[in-house]
Amino acid sequence: MTILVGYLDTPEGRAALDAGIDEARLRQQPLVVVNSPRRGATVDDDMVDGDHVEQVRARARAAGVAVEVRQPLHGDSLAETFEALTAELGATLVVIGVRHRSPVGKLILGSTAQRILLDSQVPVLAVKAAH
Template sequence: MTILVGYLPTPEGEAAVDAGLREGALRRERVIIVNSPRRGAVVDEHKIDDAASAALLERARAAGVDAEVRQPLHDDDLFQTFEDLVEETGAGLIVIGLRHRSLVGKFILGSEAQRILMEARVPVLSVKAAR
């Protein structure tokens, strides 16, 4: 089985990678770190480069976990990107980092994380960044 880890270069993303690698080591499962840039975005501050990708893979290696980094493009439906990856890889767990948002922020912006939490067909482990 495989573990999918949603990753952005943020404290919450780092917490998700840490948790995903711990789960991968405990379960002896492969980890796919997913950094999904928005299709058509000229600039995406959350897209990682080759050096950042290599650093993530080094962290996985140090943890004794077989891992890869994928950067599938997504439109307005990041949830569907994860569902497609679950189908393709046979993943049995999704790990995502959460951050605190106000009620107004959730209403105006929606919540991709909330949709993944509520609608994913596999269990979702949500983590928060250390204070």
């Protein structure tokens, strides 16, 4: 039983991390934080470095939550990566950050958050960043 959190160093990612820590503490379950760079990318701005990973770990541990940070490579579908991790870990909840996108933006770029919400076999908590 694990809480799975999608994390990027963005306001939405930080909101997801905070909500994931809260849920893990409330449910007394470990937390797995996923920061996944695209497979084959030589540079990926979404991937956090070792110091940042340690900050994420320290934040969870300070809340009394056991935490693991994973940075699996993903191909075209980050949603499939989340689904595989959900099954592997026996996750009971997935937490993701969401942001407002225009209908045209969703059409052109697709929506990973939408795919995770619709395809997940476990409940998904979608959180927005505070403004």
